[in-house]
Amino acid sequence: MFIEGLLKEEVDMKTGEFFIPDEIYLLCMLHNIGATSPERALTIEEIANWTALEQLRIERDLKILVDKNYVALNVDQLGRERYFITADGIRKVMSMYS
Numbered sequence: 001m002f003i004e005g006l007l008k009e010e011v012d013m014k015t016g017e018f019f020i021p022d023e024i025y026l027l028c029m030l031h032n033i034g035a036t037s038p039e040r041a042l043t044i045e046e047i048a049n050w051t052a053l054e055q056l057r058i059e060r061d062l063k064i065l066v067d068k069n070y071v072a073l074n075v076d077q078l079g080r081e082r083y084f085i086t087a088d089g090i091r092k093v094m095s096m097y098s
Helices: 024-032 044-051 055-067 087-097
Strands: 071-075 083-085
Touching: 024 044, 024 055, 024 083, 024 087, 044 055, 044 083, 055 071, 083 087
Parallel strands: none
Antiparallel strands: 071 083
């Protein structure tokens, strides 16, 4: 069974059931908390506080999301790494709701 618009890894090919990969779950959480522009970018610690996810998991998933161009990294004036969703990331999230 193939569900249109979903990536192959988002559907269990044996059962046809839909599941959300960890990094896509984080992407949705970033969207929900409003990290959608450089001005609203968050540090890993802030993301952990908002999502109650472990920082190591967040770091792993952010790397995947950055590699897919769904999330971008900004370094602020104090040298802190901050992350926000790109236009491609917003499109990915919105495609899950339509």
